[in-house]
Amino acid sequence: MTHPDLHPADLTLDALEAAAGRLLARLPGAPEDDRVSAAPDARTLRYYQTLGLMDKPSRYDGRQAIYGRRHLLQAVCVKLLQRAGRSLQQAQVALAGATDLALEAAVIDGLGLETPSAAQSAPRPTDPFAPLPEPVAKPLVSAQLAPGIFVMIDPSLVPDPAAMIRRLTGACR
Amino acid sequence: MTQPLRTVDLLPIPSTQGAEPQSRGLGGLLALSAGAERAFPLLGVKVRASIVGPCARTVIEQRFHNPLSVTLDVVHIFPLPEDGAVVEVELICGDLVVRAECQEREQAAARFAEAQAAGHRAALLSRERDDVHTLRVGNLPPGEEVRVRVVIVERLDSVDGRFVWRFPTTIPPRYLPGEAVGHSGPGVLPDTTAAPDASRLQPPVLLGNGAPLDLEVMVAGPLFALESSLHAVSMGLEGGGARVAPSASARCDRDFVLHVSTADAKALTPRAWTDGAFTLALFEPPGAALAPQLPRDAVFLIDISGSMDGEKLDAAKRAVIAAVHGLMPGDRFQLIAFDDRVEPQHSYLTEVTDQTLQKADVWVKRLRARGGTEMLPALKAGFSLPPVAGRLRTVLFITDGQAWNEGELVAAVANRRQGALLFTLGIDTAAAGALLKKLARAGSGTCELLTPQEDVEAAVARLEARFGSPLITNLVAEGRVSARTEPQVVFAGRPAALLVEGDGPITLRGDSPSGEHRVTLTPTRAPMPLGALWGRERIAALEDRLAVRPFEEEAILPEIRRVALAHHLASRCTSFVAVETGRVVTGPKTEIVQPHALPLGWSEGMAGQAMASAPMMPSAMPAPMPAPGGAPTRSRAQAAPPPDVSMMDCMMMESDADDEAPSASELRRESAKSKKAAPPRAAQPIRAAAPPPPPPAPAKQELAEKEAAPAPQGSADAFLAQTQGADGSFGHDPRRTAAALLVLLLCGSTRFKGLRRRAVAKAAAALEAHRALSEVSLALDALAAAESGAPVTPSESWRSLGDAGPEGVALLGLLR
Numbered sequence: 001m002t003h004p005d006l007h008p009a010d011l012t013l014d015a016l017e018a019a020a021g022r023l024l025a026r027l028p029g030a031p032e033d034d035r036v037s038a039a040p041d042a043r044t045l046r047y048y049q050t051l052g053l054m055d056k057p058s059r060y061d062g063r064q065a066i067y068g069r070r071h072l073l074q075a076v077c078v079k080l081l082q083r084a085g086r087s088l089q090q091a092q093v094a095l096a097g098a099t100d101l102a103l104e105a106a107v108i109d110g111l112g113l114e115t116p117s118a119a120q121s122a123p124r125p126t127d128p129f130a131p132l133p134e135p136v137a138k139p140l141v142s143a144q145l146a147p148g149i150f151v152m153i154d155p156s157l158v159p160d161p162a163a164m165i166r167r168l169t170g171a172c173r
Numbered sequence: 174m175t176q177p178l179r180t181v182d183l184l185p186i187p188s189t190q191g192a193e194p195q196s197r198g199l200g201g202l203l204a205l206s207a208g209a210e211r212a213f214p215l216l217g218v219k220v221r222a223s224i225v226g227p228c229a230r231t232v233i234e235q236r237f238h239n240p241l242s243v244t245l246d247v248v249h250i251f252p253l254p255e256d257g258a259v260v261e262v263e264l265i266c267g268d269l270v271v272r273a274e275c276q277e278r279e280q281a282a283a284r285f286a287e288a289q290a291a292g293h294r295a296a297l298l299s300r301e302r303d304d305v306h307t308l309r310v311g312n313l314p315p316g317e318e319v320r321v322r323v324v325i326v327e328r329l330d331s332v333d334g335r336f337v338w339r340f341p342t343t344i345p346p347r348y349l350p351g352e353a354v355g356h357s358g359p360g361v362l363p364d365t366t367a368a369p370d371a372s373r374l375q376p377p378v379l380l381g382n383g384a385p386l387d388l389e390v391m392v393a394g395p396l397f398a399l400e401s402s403l404h405a406v407s408m409g410l411e412g413g414g415a416r417v418a419p420s421a422s423a424r425c426d427r428d429f430v431l432h433v434s435t436a437d438a439k440a441l442t443p444r445a446w447t448d449g450a451f452t453l454a455l456f457e458p459p460g461a462a463l464a465p466q467l468p469r470d471a472v473f474l475i476d477i478s479g480s481m482d483g484e485k486l487d488a489a490k491r492a493v494i495a496a497v498h499g500l501m502p503g504d505r506f507q508l509i510a511f512d513d514r515v516e517p518q519h520s521y522l523t524e525v526t527d528q529t530l531q532k533a534d535v536w537v538k539r540l541r542a543r544g545g546t547e548m549l550p551a552l553k554a555g556f557s558l559p560p561v562a563g564r565l566r567t568v569l570f571i572t573d574g575q576a577w578n579e580g581e582l583v584a585a586v587a588n589r590r591q592g593a594l595l596f597t598l599g600i601d602t603a604a605a606g607a608l609l610k611k612l613a614r615a616g617s618g619t620c621e622l623l624t625p626q627e628d629v630e631a632a633v634a635r636l637e638a639r640f641g642s643p644l645i646t647n648l649v650a651e652g653r654v655s656a657r658t659e660p661q662v663v664f665a666g667r668p669a670a671l672l673v674e675g676d677g678p679i680t681l682r683g684d685s686p687s688g689e690h691r692v693t694l695t696p697t698r699a700p701m702p703l704g705a706l707w708g709r710e711r712i713a714a715l716e717d718r719l720a721v722r723p724f725e726e727e728a729i730l731p732e733i734r735r736v737a738l739a740h741h742l743a744s745r746c747t748s749f750v751a752v753e754t755g756r757v758v759t760g761p762k763t764e765i766v767q768p769h770a771l772p773l774g775w776s777e778g779m780a781g782q783a784m785a786s787a788p789m790m791p792s793a794m795p796a797p798m799p800a801p802g803g804a805p806t807r808s809r810a811q812a813a814p815p816p817d818v819s820m821m822d823c824m825m826m827e828s829d830a831d832d833e834a835p836s837a838s839e840l841r842r843e844s845a846k847s848k849k850a851a852p853p854r855a856a857q858p859i860r861a862a863a864p865p866p867p868p869p870a871p872a873k874q875e876l877a878e879k880e881a882a883p884a885p886q887g888s889a890d891a892f893l894a895q896t897q898g899a900d901g902s903f904g905h906d907p908r909r910t911a912a913a914l915l916v917l918l919l920c921g922s923t924r925f926k927g928l929r930r931r932a933v934a935k936a937a938a939a940l941e942a943h944r945a946l947s948e949v950s951l952a953l954d955a956l957a958a959a960e961s962g963a964p965v966t967p968s969e970s971w972r973s974l975g976d977a978g979p980e981g982v983a984l985l986g987l988l989r
Contacts, residue, residue, distance in 0.1 A: 052377030
């Protein structure tokens, strides 16, 4: 199941800028004056296009370029890679030919998006080109049992993670 | 006491086999970006060219691989020489070679789409512009490789006795005017009102190095000199010719430019070759005198757009200053600089005087590179002043030519020039020759392409010889079907090339100011692809017509299609398609548009400027994006070092029985003579005023016999051409002028030959009134002797001019 924020309707360049900004705002501590971390503005998005980091527009509405989900994923991915210390040149290599699936996985991973369960998820805009839903992320519980010793527990398989951690901690003493 | 630290999201390990490694979240992408250099699909380009006289046949092999774990479609928008025609395409999958068929464009595209859908490996080559082609490779399986071999033929331009072979390897980001109206093609720019095909033309910009280039040129002999202006080259003698290759590992980031002087350069024209079915004739009237010139109104259009920043603009400024100083007394001029604004120095034509020349120098030197490359308003401004009877209007367009709106520019020149002649001077490491040649053809002038590293003053001095009226007009091949139906013009140093059907003797007829010119040539047999070249030239003529008369499209397009199919050429109506049906590739797919590196000397800021000021983006891209991790965002200050410049002059000893080449010893004598005539180093004090020569790069020499070329840069006569007054005198002093005239003579120029013929003519005219002075008549007599063919022999009495200012010093330096 993918995140609803990743399924925008048709976007103009300005709307794309805003959507990317909203997603990137989830990241903690992006200083405003840091151009690497800041959300890409329209000018930057155009630059991404000339580098092939972002695809050509999906279509034109009159003289207005229309963008979509893939462009949003690409723009956010570039920023995520930059925040991880990668240059645009490295981003160009990594993103060449990246499928929608790969982009989406990276964005969900990088932004730490919670995937709503099927029951909670609002009906999302139908996107005929969207890939089939795939299990993407699972919340795991991690804990430090003793200095330097960590465990991770899948709560869907372990009924009471907290009790399990207590037991394990006891065993470590 | 323990507590859960935090909740983390982890992706499950993909259970499906063959899933993409990239789909492992951000970590997957980070691994890809950090790991060993993962290349783009284009692994390398191998080029093997063979040059025989004025023809070249070039085999280009592009090697693609699929670095992904899904099936890949590659789109490669790539450059080819603008005068070339694709005659053959092969798709090579391992041992399998599939020869492509030349079909109608739509038919070929449909066949490719079908193969793509069926999972067959396939290749489609389409011609988008003279210099831009698109290669699509379909269904490249993960981890595998294919090669595509493209064969082109071209006719080389002859410029001042040298054939020029220019091979482009990258498409720089060009400026796109107009309003966006759609985006049909695979490129990164939209289609616009000014360039409706722009979305098929611009590949993405590759950050980092271009693909490796493995290039080798075989030049058939006998040869006199080879020169490459953007690469250091190594050479070896082979089978009566030479094998030339870049001496260091090269990349696809600049043109490869080779100037070839054949040993029989003097006997170059008129000449004709035939392959039995078609004939190529080169014609320039032998020993043509300085054409009688009308007083000239010269307009100079100078491109100061952002992409000109740096050494290109410096070279352009030197060119303008040299050209303005080359004007004759009585001429008038106007300087116009443009980017996205048009800024004339004056809105009128100015008389050539010492004061106006000085003001022009100051004005030109102050120019700075700025905005977008709006050529249309600039060209309109260049042709805006009404023509004046009895004066020749010339427009010199100095630019890098990096704009996409070719069609409207060509039409504007053709429709607005009102008899003015347009000359184009392109300066770049990746020249936009297609546009500049088309503009010059539409303007009945010539196109000169320079690299910023070349000696611009010398190039302009050569250009001056033709920067006026043509020597011959209305040149036709009598009774023959010519590829270009309209009559040709011949400028000094730029012979006309006529491609006609049939073989046998060919009679050329043209008009010169001194009457009718007629010559009959007997073609020699040569293994040249003249049929394909005839077809290409015919198509080029039709394309030129279409640019000016778009309403004739319905008649012209079928004719282009017919000629292209008959000669198996890629054109706007025909493409090459190859399909390998032996294998079916399945699974998920993706597409990569192969990016191209910026040309040498361009900075990312310039790239941003060129493209970001495109539609929807009125403001220019200010600076390269800052990138963390010490990423190489190259600024101008730390731009690449100046390229290797090599002037490899060589002498080939092979003598071809068919050609009346001078013997080796004759050649050597000739070369020694010209060395003696060249200004010795003693002229240093004067040379200081000239621009510093580019750093010489020692090229690897494999040549048995190699003569060091006398460096033309900043020679004494170049200095003189710049200091000459508007009236032709030097410092209004007859003795200084006489000394200068003698220096020019010693440097090999007269009124009728040599680089500085215009300076000689001006000086001689200025001296006529002072014949009574014995030193003046001495100089004029020496000129007359030189023009009658006698060698320039300095006499002891010349030394008496040694005290005549800096010109006298230069003269003494040469006499020593």
